[in-house]
Amino acid sequence: MTEMKKYIFDESNGLWYELIGDYYIPILILPSEEQLPIGKWGRMRWEYIREHRPILFNDLILSGQLWTYLADLNEQAQRRLQSIIRQMQEAESVTEELKAADQMAWVGAMNSIRSWAEEIIL
Numbered sequence: 202m203t204e205m206k207k208y209i210f211d212e213s214n215g216l217w218y219e220l221i222g223d224y225y226i227p228i229l230i231l232p233s234e235e236q237l238p239i240g241k242w243g244r245m246r247w248e249y250i251r252e253h254r255p256i257l258f259n260d261l262i263l264s265g266q267l268w269t270y271l272a273d274l275n276e277q278a279q280r281r282l283q284s285i286i287r288q289m290q291e292a293e294s295v296t297e298e299l300k301a302a303d304q305m306a307w308v309g310a311m312n313s314i315r316s317w318a319e320e321i322i323l
Contacts, residue, residue, distance in 0.1 A: 236268060242278035242322070243271035278322050285318040 209218050209225060218225035239247065247267075250258045261267040290296070293310060300307040 237272035238275075239268065239271040240275035240279065243275035246274050247271055282318050282322050285321055286314055289314045289318060 207220050211218060217228045219228050261270055293314065295307060295310045
């Protein structure tokens, strides 16, 4: 009985194959990508594309760009959120003077502004 090779390398496509049963199955290794923090907005986008855009999700995973894409999206959303909050603070006259004079009114106004800004980002 001759022993079959457990692994073979195909030079035409550059893939390694492993013998499983009677078949050689390609050994596919995804490119490693840096595990960047994806934050709230990145997690929300991950959930959305996983459920509603499976082709995009698979493309990003197979190209090794998913975490980079999500981290960039999270950073953009955070910058936009801060910008909207600043603009709304100016429009609503929520200033440091209000904070010093009436902290509860300032906290209520800031919570309201933050909620509005998050809805805009969504």
